[in-house]
Amino acid sequence: xxxxxxxxxxxxxxxxxxxxxxxxxSGGAPVSTNDIAGLLxxxxxxxxxxxxxxxxxxxxxxxxxxxxxxxxxxxRVALRMLRRHRLxxxxxxxxxxxxWDTVHDEAERLEHAVSDDLVERMAHALGxxxxxxxxxxxxxxDGTIAEFIHxxxxxxxxxxxxxxxxxxxxxxxxxxxxxxxxxVPGARIAVVDREPFGGxxxxxxxxxxxxxxxxxxxxxxxERGGG
Amino acid sequence: xxxxxxxxxxxxxxxxxxxxxxxxxSGGAPVSTNDIAGLLxxxxxxxxxxxxxxxxxxxxxxxxxxxxxxxxxxxRVALRMLRRHRLxxxxxxxxxxxxWDTVHDEAERLEHAVSDDLVERMAHALGxxxxxxxxxxxxxxDGTIAEFIHxxxxxxxxxxxxxxxxxxxxxxxxxxxxxxxxxVPGARIAVVDREPFGGxxxxxxxxxxxxxxxxxxxxxxxERGGG
DNA sequence: CTAGAGATTTAGGATACACTAAATTTCAGA
DNA sequence: TCTGAAATTTAGTGTATCCTAAATCTCTAG
Numbered sequence: 001x002x003x004x005x006x007x008x009x010x011x012x013x014x015x016x017x018x019x020x021x022x023x024x025x026s027g028g029a030p031v032s033t034n035d036i037a038g039l040l041x042x043x044x045x046x047x048x049x050x051x052x053x054x055x056x057x058x059x060x061x062x063x064x065x066x067x068x069x070x071x072x073x074x075x076r077v078a079l080r081m082l083r084r085h086r087l088x089x090x091x092x093x094x095x096x097x098x099x100w101d102t103v104h105d106e107a108e109r110l111e112h113a114v115s116d117d118l119v120e121r122m123a124h125a126l127g128x129x130x131x132x133x134x135x136x137x138x139x140x141x142d143g144t145i146a147e148f149i150h151x152x153x154x155x156x157x158x159x160x161x162x163x164x165x166x167x168x169x170x171x172x173x174x175x176x177x178x179x180x181x182x183x184v185p186g187a188r189i190a191v192v193d194r195e196p197f198g199g200x201x202x203x204x205x206x207x208x209x210x211x212x213x214x215x216x217x218x219x220x221x222x223e224r225g226g227g
Numbered sequence: 228x229x230x231x232x233x234x235x236x237x238x239x240x241x242x243x244x245x246x247x248x249x250x251x252x253s254g255g256a257p258v259s260t261n262d263i264a265g266l267l268x269x270x271x272x273x274x275x276x277x278x279x280x281x282x283x284x285x286x287x288x289x290x291x292x293x294x295x296x297x298x299x300x301x302x303r304v305a306l307r308m309l310r311r312h313r314l315x316x317x318x319x320x321x322x323x324x325x326x327w328d329t330v331h332d333e334a335e336r337l338e339h340a341v342s343d344d345l346v347e348r349m350a351h352a353l354g355x356x357x358x359x360x361x362x363x364x365x366x367x368x369d370g371t372i373a374e375f376i377h378x379x380x381x382x383x384x385x386x387x388x389x390x391x392x393x394x395x396x397x398x399x400x401x402x403x404x405x406x407x408x409x410x411v412p413g414a415r416i417a418v419v420d421r422e423p424f425g426g427x428x429x430x431x432x433x434x435x436x437x438x439x440x441x442x443x444x445x446x447x448x449x450e451r452g453g454g
Numbered sequence: 455c456t457a458g459a460g461a462t463t464t465a466g467g468a469t470a471c472a473c474t475a476a477a478t479t480t481c482a483g484a
Numbered sequence: 485t486c487t488g489a490a491a492t493t494t495a496g497t498g499t500a501t502c503c504t505a506a507a508t509c510t511c512t513a514g
Contacts, residue, residue: 013471033492046472053470065479065492095322096348106342113340115333121323134486260462273502275463280500290508292462323494 030067257294
């Protein structure tokens with residue numbers, strides 16, 4: 001991981017705030033105090049106080065009454081946590097028999113406790129994956145992250161071919177179902193036919209015909225183009 | 228792990244105090260405030276304050292000015308931490324390429340973050356070991372711990388046969404050296420001959436003659452009797 | 455048997471981070 | 485443009501844990 005300038009050790013609270021702000025700041029717009037409070041389950045007043053402290057540490061930029069955004073240092077911390085979280089989840093699933101239902105809370109605690117060294121060992125054991133099994137990109141050790149442009153399968157026209165980029169299902173049942181039918185990140189699929197108005201789609205998955213309903217089709221996020 | 232009566236979640240501080248007190252209370256004698264402070268690197272006054280809180284929670288028995296001892300609940304917590312610590316160390320060495328030099332700090336942090344479920348998965352992956360690679364016993368999930376009576380190899384008389392119980396070397400070099408010569412926990416060895424006054428010992432290890440110096444012989448702890 | 459060194463506890467204070475209640479700011483709609 | 489609801493910040497508290505300095509206890513050496 002890119003070395004952060006030497007500073008006081010980050011607390012668990014600090015890491016959680018920065019993670020939350022990163023998660024909420026898709027699009028680069030400033031993040032509101034209320035949204036942070038909602039995501040972390042805290043009172044807005046508590047968040048105001050913490051924002052002040054994190055700003056003084058140079059991790060946040062705060063425009064009073066307007067919202068906060070991450071500084072480069074803050075983003076580095078957030079991405080490091082995201083890398084840890086996703087690698088820990090992947091490791092627990094791959095090597096210790098966890099299911100995707102159960103890993104989140106474990107990772108949520110472990111991500112604050114592991115060393116960079118241990119994270120990299122887990123990454124190595126996993127073959128240094130670039131995405132986790134949902135297809136979510138794993139930030140690199142240097143804090144860069146691949147940004148994919150994802151379109152729900154539900155919006156792909158008949159005749160078009162796409163690559164599955166990630167799958168938005170968080171529950172194990174759906175994830176397993178999709179995996180059984182070859183609908184996993186990286187799979188190349190074609191939309192053979194589709195009913196109008198949110199009806200089912202007929203797919204070609206590795207030469208086989210599959211039919212998926214609109215609900216699942218909304219969760220399967222695709223990358224257009226070359227594949 | 229034996230369920231503790233439902234109580235407020237234990238903090239990291241609480242777990243560290245109980246671990247330290249357990250470590251210091253070999254022999255059952257009450258543990259002094261000063262010794263705890265020394266082991267944890269805190270001011271004695273801070274320890275006094277924490278002792279009061281832990282006593283109110285029923286985790287310690289405090290005789291003012293005399294010292295503290297663990298209650299059954301306190302001991303259960305301490306043994307759970309010890310189980311976690313030793314299993315985490317063993318897991319990191321066995322599966323993630325750590326060396327015994329480097330695992331301690333990692334385990335020290337992880338032991339507060341892992342769930343019981345994860346600990347048991349690691350134990351399972353390791354084959355549910357009863358001792359760690361030093362020969363230190365790993366407390367069982369129910370909070371019981373095997374108490375071995377260990378005698379340094381240096382004190383074993385010529386002609387006597389013993390089983391290596393544990394090895395007190397903390398550094399990787401010695402540990403590797405001993406392992407190469409079959410001097411590992413569980414090994415059955417006989418003292419063939421020995422020089423007086425702390426000289427080297429001649430051993431029979433699995434039919435082979437080995438000579439060890441007094442320094443190493445002091446670190447190899449043996450169980451007398453049946454083996 | 456007692457003085458004083460050393461151990462322990464108490465007193466008082468700091469920091470981090472949470473809360474509730476009150477004050478302030480923003481901004482959409484009349 | 486004004487006004488009030490919603491969002492945000494400030495003010496004042498509480499808890500956990502640490503600290504230093506001062507008070508108190510214990511126990512040994514004389």
